[in-house]
Amino acid sequence: MIKPLRGMKDLTFEEAERFNYIVDTASKVAKHYGYSYIETPILEETALFKRSVGESSDIVGKEMYQFEDKGGNDVCMRPEGTAGVVRAFISAKLDRQPVKQKFYYYGPMFRYERPQKGRLREFHQFGCESFGEASVYEDFTIITMIARIFKELGIGFDLQINSLGCKICMPKYKENLVSSLKDIKEQLCEDCNRRISTNPIRVLDCKNDKCQVVLTDSPKLIDYLCEECDPDFKRLTELLDKAGISYEVNSNLVRGLDYYGKTAFEFVSNEIGAQSAIAGGGRYDRLVEFLDGKPTPAVGFAIGIERIMELVKMPEKQKEGYYMGAMVPEAVEKVIMLANKRRGSDKVTVEYTSKGFKSHMKGADKANVRYALLIGEDELANDTVWLKDLESKEERTISLELFEEEL
Template sequence: MILSPRGVEDILPERIYQYQWLERKACSIFSLHGYDEIRTPTFEKTELFLRSVGQETDAGKQMYTFLDKKGRKLSLRPEATASVARAYLEHKLDKQSAEWRVFYIGSMFRYERPQAGRLREFRQIGVEAIGQASPYLDVEIISIGFEFFREIGFADFDIQLNSIGCKKCSSLYKRELKKYLKNHVGGLCPVCKNRLEYNTLRVLDCKNKECRLIIEQVPVLGDYLCDDCQIHFERVKMGLGYIGIQFSFNPRLVRGLDYYTRTVFEFVAPSLGAQDTICGGGRYDDLVEELGGPSTPAAGFSIGIERLLIALNKNRAEIPSATTPFIYIATLGEANQTKGYQIAALFRSQGIRTWLNLSEKSLSSQLKIADKKGIKWVMIVGEREVTENRFILRNMQTGNQEKIDWADFKQFIRRLQS
């Protein structure tokens, strides 16, 4: 037997309704804010990610990279923002409109050590807005995330906010930070020793106890922000205040990808333990330029669906399953199958899910099948029923049976739907 590779999973029908429900909610909230869906390819040229996500970041190092038959270097996408920015440039959207707002839903891939809420293929939903420099875009992006969580009834989170400055002021800070950390390099964990040179900011994010002791003493990014970045950040905080969104200022919050500038934020769910970020995002004003386009401000966020579902289930949130009525049509004898087709077609045309028996099985084994599938209604189509044009309807929950005249079917369907 061939099993699925490590770190990927099947989402079986028993669970898929949870994904569909989240995706429906996301589509409707994002669309209400004027965002349209985009679907970008699952793999891209590796170079795209090296220039956006960064080679030395976790996401950059964990990429699934391969050569195609012509020897071209390709990677499965570790995230979607780079692809969205690439699409923006490739389709010359910068020349068409000042602002572009899109959202996406899809699988991302990272070679991680698999654990709860962390898979090698995982799903993200996210929004990206390209072409708007206003701090109120940052506010809107955060509020879209906030409204999405409110819409799905999830309140167990804290919004953490920080500004990591622009290229100008953050490089000044990075130099100081590097200098400070080099003086304390003996106390850093092996991972951070590695990060020190190429991904210095990420050290601030380390959860290691010894590293935390050092991090608590490091110079704070906020002290290095230039005037423009400072003013931008003040407006973001003010804007969140206007619409009543509470947040915590976290001066040590950084994001794991290279392209972020200025505002960064995370929605953190304490109930999740170590892997507690359910939504992360921020501004990336340099990315479009980095990919060869004109200087273009942008911001966005992404939400990990698997992790969010773990949090929802832990908080015993109500995830509604499909409520469409479902009926099983039991047929007895080949001659009566024709009537079964006719009845099934009528139900389906009225929007009722219908499972039509196709086997030669006895009535009792057909009832068992319906029961296992959790189907509430069974309609029995046997020889006698076809002759009389009256069909037995069985409620599988109560065991009650009644007879329904073919002439009264429309009325019966209305009853099912109510």
Template sequence: MINPLRGMKDLTFEESERFEHIINTASTIAKRYGYGYIETPILEETALFKRSVGESSDIVGKEMYQFIDKGENDVCMRPEGTAGVVRAFISAKLDRQPVKQKFYYYGPMFRYEKPQKGRLREFHQFGCESFGEGSVYEDFTIITMIAQIFNALGIGYELQINSLGCKICMPKYKETLVSSLTEIKEELCEDCNRRIGTNPIRVLDCKNDTCQTLLVESPKLKNYLCEECDPDFKKLKELLDQEGIKYTVNDNLVRGLDYYSKTAFEFVSSEIGAQSAIAGGGRYDRLVEFLDGKPTPAVGFALGIERIMELVKMPEKEAEGYYMGAMTPEAIPSLLKLATKKRLTDKVTVEYSSKGFKSHMKGVDRSNAQYAVLIGEDELKNGTLWIKDLETKEERVIAINEL
């Protein structure tokens, strides 16, 4: 027997229903905020992620499914969604248009990590990317949208926010941070020592408990924010307070990707074990420019579908559609013709074997249909059918063309 690869799994039965419910709920809310659907390839040039996510990141350094294809191209399966959407935005020359653009997407991502609860090697994300709006009001709006999605799904959450500064205030902070980290480098882990020389901000994101203890007294970026970033961060907090969205300022929240600047945020849950982040994102005003596009402000997020599936409160299933069955073999052709027409407007389940009344009613229960429709010898001879509304318990015999 051939099984799924380690860290990859099938979505079937109740899980697939939950998956669809999450996608449909998130898509509906995203559309209300003006987002349109975009689809990008699963396979991209490796250079796309090296330039956007950053070569110093764990994703590029350790986790990508990267290989040389038959055309000698260096390619990889996408480890995250934002870079591909930005690449598509530039490829379509949308960065040259004055119109603000908003896209939502969903689909599989791939990272070669150690599988555990909430972390798979093939996982799915739903995300949104907003291009052309540099106002902190857009940061607030996108956080509000995520909160609405989780509220609609019945998921509790905690919001953490931070500001990562910009090209004006970040250099001075990095210089101070490197000086501070150098003093304790002998006590930091191997990854942190490597990051001091490549991307020192990522040290703050280390998951090693010893490192986190050592970083308690490290310089805080919020004390180095420039005249633009500081008012923006204060305004974001003010807007969240006014909306009644509770949050915590997490000075060590830097996200796992190199392209973020200014606002960064994560939605976390204590109900899913070690992998507590269920959604995250922020502003990436320079990424379009990094990928050879025209400078364009942008902000976005992604939520992990597998991470929230167990937390989703599914709506109670309502009976819907029709169950159609024949009580004589000769009635089956008429039943199929009727079902084909009715499927233009309704859900229809057809039982192809002729059965007795009690057997058909058991089938009705299994199908969760609202109406039971049966054709027996008398109905076939008279051009009628027997129908029962399972909610009102009303039974009738009507002409076939009346249905």
């Protein structure tokens, strides 16, 4: 028997319903905030992610599904969503238009890493990207959108925020950080030592608990913010306070992707074990330019759908639609044709085999429908249908003509 590949998973039955509910809920909120749907290819040029995510990142260095296709092109399965949306934004020359653009997306991402709860090799994200708005008010709005999505899904969370500064305040901080890291390098892991020379900011993002203890007294970027970044970050905290959204300033929060600057944030949950981040994002004002577009401020986020699956409180399933069945073989075709018409306006479950009354009612119960409609020998002779409302328990026999008129 052929099984799914390690780290890949089928999505069926109740899980599929839960997945669709999450996507539908998040999409509805995104539309209320003025976002339009975008879909980008799963397969992209590897160069896209090397230039955006960063060659020093674990994603590019260790985790990408990268290969040469039959045309000799260096391609990979997308490991995250933002870079593809930015590439599409530039490809459509939207960076040349003065109109601000907002997109939402959802779909599968791929990373070759050790599978664990909430983290598969094929996983799904829901994300939003906002282009053309430099104001910190947009950062605040993005955060409130995620909070609203989680509220509608019944998910509790803690919010962590930080500022990653900009090209003005970063150089001095990086110089002091590198000096500090060299003093403690013998206590840091192999990955951290490699990053000291390639991308020292990423050292702060190390998942090794021993490294995090050693890094406690390292310089904090938030203490080096420039005259633009510092008031922006303070304004963000003031807005969150006014909105009643609790947060923690985490000075070691740098996110795992190289393209972030200024605002960075993560939504975390203590209900899903070690992999506690359920959503994250921030501002990436220079990424469009990095990918050969016109300089465009941007901010966005992604929600890990698998991370929140078990946390979602599904609404009580409502009975809807019809169950239709025949009690004599001669009525089967009439039931099928009637169902075909009704499906223009309702969900309909059809039993193709003629059965007794009790068997049909069991079928209707399993289908979780509102109405059961049966055609037996008498109904067939009199051109009527037997109809029962399974909520009110009201039942009646009505003419087929009258039932079809309701369509």
